[in-house]
Amino acid sequence: MAGAYIRGVGLSCALGEDSESCVSAMQRRQVQPVRLRLDEFDEPLLMPYYRIPDRSELFDAGRFERLLPPVARAAVAQAGLTTAEIRRLPMFIGSSCFSIGLSESRYATALTQQPETAIPMPLCGYQDIAVILQRTLGCEGDTYTYNTACTSSANALLAALRMIELGWYRQALVVGAELANRTTLAGFSGLQIVAETLQPFDAARKGLLLGEGIGAVLLSAETDSASRLRVIGGASNCDTWSVTTANTDGNSVAKVLNQVLHQTRVQPQQVRGIKAHGTATPTGDAAEARGLQQVFASLPPVSALKPHLGHTLGACCVNELILYAGALLRGFLPATPGFETPDPVLGVYPLKTMDAAPDGHYLLNHFGFGGNNTVLALEKTAP
Amino acid sequence: MIKIVSASHYLQPVNDDAALTSLESALKDLCREPFRRIDRFIQLALLGSASCAAGRKLRPNCGIYLGSGLGPIGNNIVTQEQLIRDAEIPKPFNFINTLGSSAGFYVARNLGLQGQNFFISRRGASLQAVLSAVMADMLLGFVTQALVGAVEEVALPLGTHRLRQHLPQDILLAEGSHWLLLQSGAGDSRSLDLQRFAEFTALEDFLGSAWQAGDRLCCATSMDNRVADTLRQGFAAGALPDADGAFHDSLEAAWLAAFAAGSEPGNLFLVDGHRQRGWSLFHLGA
Numbered sequence: 001m002a003g004a005y006i007r008g009v010g011l012s013c014a015l016g017e018d019s020e021s022c023v024s025a026m027q028r029r030q031v032q033p034v035r036l037r038l039d040e041f042d043e044p045l046l047m048p049y050y051r052i053p054d055r056s057e058l059f060d061a062g063r064f065e066r067l068l069p070p071v072a073r074a075a076v077a078q079a080g081l082t083t084a085e086i087r088r089l090p091m092f093i094g095s096s097c098f099s100i101g102l103s104e105s106r107y108a109t110a111l112t113q114q115p116e117t118a119i120p121m122p123l124c125g126y127q128d129i130a131v132i133l134q135r136t137l138g139c140e141g142d143t144y145t146y147n148t149a150c151t152s153s154a155n156a157l158l159a160a161l162r163m164i165e166l167g168w169y170r171q172a173l174v175v176g177a178e179l180a181n182r183t184t185l186a187g188f189s190g191l192q193i194v195a196e197t198l199q200p201f202d203a204a205r206k207g208l209l210l211g212e213g214i215g216a217v218l219l220s221a222e223t224d225s226a227s228r229l230r231v232i233g234g235a236s237n238c239d240t241w242s243v244t245t246a247n248t249d250g251n252s253v254a255k256v257l258n259q260v261l262h263q264t265r266v267q268p269q270q271v272r273g274i275k276a277h278g279t280a281t282p283t284g285d286a287a288e289a290r291g292l293q294q295v296f297a298s299l300p301p302v303s304a305l306k307p308h309l310g311h312t313l314g315a316c317c318v319n320e321l322i323l324y325a326g327a328l329l330r331g332f333l334p335a336t337p338g339f340e341t342p343d344p345v346l347g348v349y350p351l352k353t354m355d356a357a358p359d360g361h362y363l364l365n366h367f368g369f370g371g372n373n374t375v376l377a378l379e380k381t382a383p
Numbered sequence: 384m385i386k387i388v389s390a391s392h393y394l395q396p397v398n399d400d401a402a403l404t405s406l407e408s409a410l411k412d413l414c415r416e417p418f419r420r421i422d423r424f425i426q427l428a429l430l431g432s433a434s435c436a437a438g439r440k441l442r443p444n445c446g447i448y449l450g451s452g453l454g455p456i457g458n459n460i461v462t463q464e465q466l467i468r469d470a471e472i473p474k475p476f477n478f479i480n481t482l483g484s485s486a487g488f489y490v491a492r493n494l495g496l497q498g499q500n501f502f503i504s505r506r507g508a509s510l511q512a513v514l515s516a517v518m519a520d521m522l523l524g525f526v527t528q529a530l531v532g533a534v535e536e537v538a539l540p541l542g543t544h545r546l547r548q549h550l551p552q553d554i555l556l557a558e559g560s561h562w563l564l565l566q567s568g569a570g571d572s573r574s575l576d577l578q579r580f581a582e583f584t585a586l587e588d589f590l591g592s593a594w595q596a597g598d599r600l601c602c603a604t605s606m607d608n609r610v611a612d613t614l615r616q617g618f619a620a621g622a623l624p625d626a627d628g629a630f631h632d633s634l635e636a637a638w639l640a641a642f643a644a645g646s647e648p649g650n651l652f653l654v655d656g657h658r659q660r661g662w663s664l665f666h667l668g669a
Binding site for chain 2: 088165188244
């Protein structure tokens, strides 16, 4: 399998507003969530939240317009594309929120100013991220927008990889975007799976913490002297056990892991590290752990990155890929803050401290509502 | 070779003074279990996919590729009203059903599928996006059988639905659920293939060599009108059934599914593209 090289990245998340400073902040375990309080409900909604450290108000309607373009520009600039290549550049976008925050703001304003003509969902569809990016980057290529919950940007990246392998495109920009909005915050609160601390695979884990982030990865069929990371494959399947979690027996997770290993011709013992999905929900971690146990007789080092930036939902694949890839390039496997007490039932023990990251193969897990399981394989080569 | 093994086509115009057609009774016959907490978008997806698969035993790893321009708009409206107008936490099933992948989940569950399950959107061209994705996967051998659909829901009142989409107030709206069952391999059924061209002249040349009397040509609704007119004039294309001009965001799916489900002879060519991004030609073989 030819795969596709990572030629450029851009990232804005709770860790910082460029990819290098984000990796440094992750290395230093620097970030803590802020405390959110939404007062519009009968009972105030309180939760920790990993926000991008920009200066704007969290629900400012203009944040997408401000925060998206610099991230995408950084990825494109790093790859050194020509103007003609940028104009043709296809985009693969993954998000679970899209412009819902802007839609909420407009509806709320209309209800205040002209309630009799206020229209719910004044913005509909999924095109706004692509429209903003095409306008600001000067792209006119094809767009593919994925909405498969927390696997959205993983599936977007998988599609980009496959179309590059077919020769349909030479390059592709893959973008994951998730910004704070009331629907997501209140929706997850209603599901009662938001915790106070994020402790993936820990015996005391109680649930997830949300975060926001925008990431962009420029994938290319061609390598250059600086490209040491290549996405070499991926697979996806659907588990219909429950709409909110994979079956806790781990079978569908094991199946998708085995598909990726088979497809990439990598043996389990050749895997040098795993970036877990690690939401820290009791059932989510159980399904992932049992799936891993079925595939690996001896687990390679596991890193769960959500304690560094929160669960960025539809964008989590691209955001965490950039952090994990950045760590690999610096030679380390990330630690998992929040993991203290092993859960003997799970048998997965994420790294408490950083470890060395050798050249070789790595797996990145992603699971989402709607039964979506998607795993990607990455190869790090010597300079 | 990719074959279209079966197709289903549901296109229901919605009149200004009428309620939406109830789908409950049809779903009772088509679904193997009574699903609770599903919305109209999911109902439409179940209706179309189950009709397309009716009488067939699908492979467990059959992929699902669902496209939509607007997604579950009715449920999203209810959720936003709960949250913003009523200052209430959205009900869990309303929140979960805001995700496009929820519809694919129920389709998979109803048909006993465990393969890839994607929701893909491209405004005004979602069918082209899902067809590109599924054909890439089938050409690379990751998928050998796939259900490919486009679903568009109408949310009442119609005037507001038109406003949201910036449509003229006199346009006739329709709901749709249009599906193709694709399979790799040989057989008598129609073939489906995709040609990609960097230059428009190459597309014209190809069409010129492939075109036969009685063939049909569709130009995507998102195409530049002048380019589309050039093609229509050049290939004297016959009109396709379009439910008296009723509109939804994935009309190309309605054209293709109607053609594939029917018994007309000849080829159907669907053209989409732009001078910068190149041209795609989806070809339903005779």
